[in-house]
Amino acid sequence: MSDLHLGLAGVGRIGAMHASHLTRTPGVGRLTLADADPDRAREVAEALGADWAPDAEALLARGVDGLLVATGTAQHPALVAAGVRAGVPVLCEKPVAPDVASSLPVLELVEAAGGVVRIGHQRRHDAGYREARRAHAAGELGRLHSVRATTCDAAPPPLAFLAASGGLFRDCSVHDFDALRWVTGREVVEVYARGSAEVAPQIADVGDVDTALAVCTLDDGTLAVVTASRCNGAGHDVRLELQGSLGTLVVGLDERSALRSAEPGTAFPAGPAHTTFAERFADAYRAEVAAFADLVRGAGGAAEDLCTLADAVAAARVADAAQESLRTGAPVRVAAPERAPAGAR
Numbered sequence: 133m134s135d136l137h138l139g140l141a142g143v144g145r146i147g148a149m150h151a152s153h154l155t156r157t158p159g160v161g162r163l164t165l166a167d168a169d170p171d172r173a174r175e176v177a178e179a180l181g182a183d184w185a186p187d188a189e190a191l192l193a194r195g196v197d198g199l200l201v202a203t204g205t206a207q208h209p210a211l212v213a214a215g216v217r218a219g220v221p222v223l224c225e226k227p228v229a230p231d232v233a234s235s236l237p238v239l240e241l242v243e244a245a246g247g248v249v250r251i252g253h254q255r256r257h258d259a260g261y262r263e264a265r266r267a268h269a270a271g272e273l274g275r276l277h278s279v280r281a282t283t284c285d286a287a288p289p290p291l292a293f294l295a296a297s298g299g300l301f302r303d304c305s306v307h308d309f310d311a312l313r314w315v316t317g318r319e320v321v322e323v324y325a326r327g328s329a330e331v332a333p334q335i336a337d338v339g340d341v342d343t344a345l346a347v348c349t350l351d352d353g354t355l356a357v358v359t360a361s362r363c364n365g366a367g368h369d370v371r372l373e374l375q376g377s378l379g380t381l382v383v384g385l386d387e388r389s390a391l392r393s394a395e396p397g398t399a400f401p402a403g404p405a406h407t408t409f410a411e412r413f414a415d416a417y418r419a420e421v422a423a424f425a426d427l428v429r430g431a432g433g434a435a436e437d438l439c440t441l442a443d444a445v446a447a448a449r450v451a452d453a454a455q456e457s458l459r460t461g462a463p464v465r466v467a468a469p470e471r472a473p474a475g476a477r
């Protein structure tokens with residue numbers, strides 16, 4: 133299968149970006165787009181020289197080799213199921229579904245059908261996160277004592293998106309919960325969360341917070357703090373800091389980090405600051421869709437890095453616990469992660 137025909141459902145903020153990357157992904161010969169708004173699908177397709185279909189069902193009927201899903205979260209389960217029923221591998225944007233309860237039927241369906249489904253956690257394809265995972269596994273940092281993960285957006289997405297997002301931990305920090313598990317190789321067993329909506333009080337009107345913090349305890353006793361903000365004036369700031377008995381490693385600390393030093397005479401970072409997730413992780417998103425093309429082709433290598441459905445549900449369990457702790461004000465134990473189901477690859 134040298135020239136793949138891939139389909140992509142949902143060409144909003146991130147779907148249009150994936151479509152653009154896919155037109156330059158080696159081995160992808162044809163791309164067909166669909167959106168709930170067919171005019172939008174046509175516009176994006178015409179701008180990129182891709183094909184379009186009036187809806188996802190019509191797209192699958194064109195006989196695509198693989199399906200990417202980048203619709204809003206609420207539509208993920210139905211479209212993943214449609215892709216699996218059509219017998220093609222699926223790469224679905226995170227999260228699997230709005231919460232764990234609505235993710236489990238997806239897991240069961242994929243297991244029963246022997247489907248091939250991966251979830252878009254692009255940090256797994258980012259050079260910095262990959263180096264952190266390697267260095268930790270090689271023992272270069274010694275015994276980890278503290279981990280800090282942060283994801284701060286420069287500006288919030290539309291309120292309508294936030295209202296359907298499931299909350300800051302499920303929508304945003306789920307990336308950092310996945311990265312915590314993937315980089316350290318440990319499970320999060322307890323979460324204690326706080327949040328506020330003092331910078332963008334309108335976010336409280338849709339039941340969410342603009343800033344949140346979760347203290348996480350890993351199953352080997354390591355402590356981690358995960359923070360997030362929708363309103364970070366300095367720019368798009370995504371970092372992971374690992375501190376251990378032998379060394380410290382920081383992901384996302386470069387000349388474009390969205391911060392400045394308080395130390396006199398220190399010019400680092402020189403800037404300009406990162407602005408959006410699309411720009412900060414452009415290389416990682418390209419690598420992610422290329423890995424999916426490898427998966428569809430049946431090649432190993434980078435395809436092994438894609439986040440499995442079981443891993444994505446495990447990260448969602450941490451996000452659910454964080455949302456629950458935010459609601460109750462009490463620490464919450466994380467339910468045991470799903471074991472990789474036998475039939476779900």
Ligand SMILES: NC(=O)c1ccc[n+]([C@@H]2O[C@H](COP(=O)([O-])OP(=O)(O)OC[C@H]3O[C@@H](n4cnc5c(N)ncnc54)[C@H](O)[C@@H]3O)[C@@H](O)[C@H]2O)c1
Pocket residue numbers: 141142143144145146147166167168169172187188202203204205207225226227252253254293303409
């Ligand atoms: N990995 C990341 O860094 C990252 C970043 C942003 C968003 N996301 C995820 O990507 C998803 C989309 O987010 P977004 O910000 O692009 O949302 P968006 O609202 O901008 O775009 C969603 C698009 O899906 C379309 N759509 C809805 N139902 C559909 C259906 N049944 N068939 C076809 N198209 C349909 C909508 O018309 C819209 O154009 C969300 O699940 C979000 O969590 C991931």
